[in-house]
Amino acid sequence: MNETASEPSAGGGGAESAYNYGTTEPISYANPTDEDHLLNRELEECLHRNSLYESKQQQQHREQVLAELHILVRDWVRKVSMNQGMTEAMAAETGARIFTFGSYRLGVNGPGADIDTLCIAPRHIDRSRDVFGSPDALTGEKSDAEFVLVDILGQRAEVEDLVAVSEAYVPIVKFKFSGVEIDLLCACLQMSSIPEKLDILDDSILRNVDDATQRSINGVRVTDAILRLVPSIPNFRTTLRAIKHWAKSRGIYSNVLGYLGGVAWAILTARICQLYPNALPSFLVSRFFLVYDQWKWPNPVMLKPISQGNPNLGFKVWNRRNHADARHLMPVITPAYPSMNSTHNVTSSTLRVMREEIKRGRELVTEILNQADATAEVKTPGLEAWQRLFDSSDFFGRYNYYFSIDVSAGDSENQKKWKGLVEARLRYLIHKLETMPNTQVHPYPREFTGNPNFKAGCGNSFYIGLKFKAKASNDKNTKKPVVDVSGPVREWHGHVLDWGMRTPDMGVNFELLRRKHLPDYVLAAEKILRKRKDTEDGSKKATSGEKGAEPPSSSGKDEVTVNGTTSEVPTPEESLKKPRIDPNQTAEPTEFNPADSRKDSDLVEGVGSGRPSGSPVQKPSDGLPEGSPSNGGNAPASSPGSDAVGLGQALEDDELGLEGRRSGGIPSSRPKSINVKLSIRR
Template identity: 25%
Template structure:
């Protein structure tokens, strides 16, 4: 009988086996072994080999320590089934390489993988960049300074697949030694071979690589391709660099290369992403039939962003022949299952104070959706071949509209993609999800909320729903989460909510986990079958289906919707309307309002969507509930405002909004409408929608809520208990004669164990004695909290 280590490496590296279909049974603390997907197991990591008890493939045990079973060679389970896509004679087979600290760069083909159930939609972020070698004009382009800047830009781009052109030995050496490359990326070729030196082409993939190949187009010109494995199936990603006009008969040679390129692509079955420097601004369907330009698909045919601009970039001015800007670098898509989403240009501004650009070309980044979820369900990857191929629900980065008023401090975005701090949080969120899925293989880990939809503002929490088979032992879940996330701090159980959960902090990312027991329903299908569960569990799981229903509703206008919802949420944040515990609207409510606006607007240009949003909701008859899709009139409403959840169990997510809150919302919608209209009448102006409201004019007095840390209790627990009852305090204040009371949702003082909130009491506030009576009754059972009446001239908040 062979050892578990021998069997592991046999499965991992023998091309006849598919590692993604294997599971290891590993001894852990608890009643039974943990089931760990083989690709997620780390040899030499925290789990020693002797704790591997058995190995399964396709549900069949092929190796078992206790019985001596070893059927890995005689069983057909776990065998590769799919044929190559990069076939001869179109491609010469190559070998991808990965870094291993023990053996260095080694061949690393990952055989084909399968998914369980319908293919899930995933997002694949691709980047192409001509990085400017110094074979020409080397004394004028400052290569030594540019290369480290390039490596930092590539790392921050957080791309799944990177296609580089004009790579030479010095840059290749820097990439091979970069920690972020070694830890996460495979190369599309042998780094010790001559492929990169001959053509300057290099592909790097963070996704598992099933195969690699190369086709020579001419002297020093080629197509380098890899087939990457996604949860939605394999995708071929090919990079190329065609002849420029600097070469003799450059245009004629390029025409020949394009004809051959079209023939080569015709020999590839399935979805293809072709990217690179085409050195031709006229690439289109007539030149390469069947391919669509991702940039035009995402931004419209009128957006002709230049990727080579000698008027702006001094490096481009060195080598230009015409002096004109051109769009030479492109991402092209083939296949109905590929859809272009977010796009961005990288390196289009100087990277140093003295004006040095990273390259003469700009990098092009595109977020490509692969596949779709035919069930309309949660889109979760049920089985993935590598822990790096995780659900990218929280990494959707659609383009920010050009007329957006959002500053980077709120959006955390630049050119439609996250700024440095927010990029770090996105990578961190991905790492958290990946580690939780590896540590809890029997649990369905769903990203929900704004990160699932793609509407998260800077600093947003990571909200997760964990569907746990059977019943929940929250302490056991906490223990396993702590092991999976050893750097997490402030881990605490939340047991007072409708569904228990955990809250924690990983570096600068707040993480909220709702833990849902699925009883006899398998965790992987619990979202679709949530009606079979208790109401609280069904409501928690509907956070997944609600988000997906919103995205399905906006469909082809998703990019416009996401731009609008980020604008709206930033406006609501600035005006203090965004916190449900303080009587405001939760994130889902703003999302439904924005989605309904986009659905009702038809083909209205995205530049007019914000005006339409304010106009629609300022004039809405709030006796009628708001639904994602228009429904029959309904004026029988027991509450001031009803915004209904998109999926079952359908319920109002705005029951906490009182009459005063409704009236305030209507005033704010009108104010926003007026500002947008006024700005539209002045060419080049933008609406000043992020200005704080005139609080001193609205409120003649204030109730200051102070929360002090209670001895022996975490301050977050004390604060959470008080925040959970603020809506009740607002109700009491309304009954006491302050119908227009408004609690500002962010503390104006927070430190040294003291947190203070300001609650405006309106134009005709109750007197201090009446406020004291209300506060005394409300404060019962809230140690550490106090309420003080403050006159308007001592306003604790500005303006």
């Protein structure tokens, strides 16, 4: 049923000569101290208190579901084989296998998480015809429902919410089986039968398969390769569970929006395990933040040297000397052939956000270790210190302006398809916005469903934080720069509307909001209490007596300057009455072309050296970014954003001054105000 890769024995005992994981030697073979054991118990208790583990009953239920699914696909392959003229005995020998991958296979899934599964079938099974029921490419005939996997699933009483996407980049069938969410892929190998014991990491199984099959099987191969490349699977799992929880809590877990997905976080975690093979999860978590806070991107993170594989297989392998691969900002390379970059969606904006969060994580874990050093042997910083690491993101407190994208359709089925399409293309909008001058972009991976404008299940909203910055100037007569976001938005809007399967009821609306006008359903979902009115309107700057804050508009509406005039930004109440961008409005689609080009250079892995303790890792200078502590310079200051300041007719951005004070240098003058131009057709 559920195939398990051969798992290496857990690291321990400091057996240096036996250790051969990774692309470099480990930083330290040191064994855990008593202090490490105490910190580790507190970390694990914190993870349990956050409900990150399933009960035994839930685990057993998942195993039962997988067993039933395995029986179902084997019976399906047998029926299709007999329908093609095989005898019953021959058909029974063809076989089919169910493999799992993703968080379930890695052993870090939480309660209610879906199970990524792969069905491997022999060569006489056709994915389009026999899995999805598509017409035969040559004859145009369709198989009877009793021989089509999607139809068989649809007839089962235990199956609900069945959605089949045959034309996806990776064809997939999504459904619930006895309450457990399943994402099912299918790979048909060039074998007459599927053996009971199949080495999924054997490159020869990729012989003569198409790209869709290779992509389908890649998830299982990568997951199993990761498990074979870590010195201690239990320690890896606990560490990864903590890192995933941190990434989700801080709003940086989303491959589709340009952050990192599960595979990339797993590879980053596994690399830390390789560098400290005998360390406990508590120490591995601390070193995760220390190492990656100093990592010199775009140095790639790899668990093993990249294999070129058999040239006859013909699959492209990631190579930083290729022009396209050299543009990747944060390469994290998968360990199974064909090696790929699992983070190709990362943009300059999302990289900046992740680096800020990693820096925050480093500061917190350093504080935990320092507190542990300062306390008695039997006392540690406590669960509260670990919990601060996992605090929810303060996204809606960071920025003065937020860009909302409301996605809606006439019914829930169309909404699922439409929302997925818009979400997948949001990174193009992010790219367009981040290339504008004086603009800082922060996409938030959470989607909101409480918009009262939409029927239940027919609307989703996404939010992007915006910060408009200007260079400092002593000339008071200098004209204020204008930031116009309407052009990029219109271009992206046309790109989204240019979807062949779009129906007239599918729409996308936009709105530029100040923080104090965030809708109540967003604040409720984020568990944010709206501030008192005088605090909202006066802003932090005005109440503290600082200069630069302008009074709120006397009309009660927010205004932004547009080429010397004012254009009212409707309040949330008025926005319900006014039509926003017409979803049927046509616009010239714009092809997305990444602008960031990286030169190929000799890139070396940048990691430190040290031992499992509270002391910082000393990293070689050529592996560190300039200005990092280990290079004798000042560490780059993070800019997590401040509370609302200057919410007047023009945006007063003092963030440059704040950054200057953090880094020890005070600017000679205040930044200029920036006028936000919002000229989207309504």
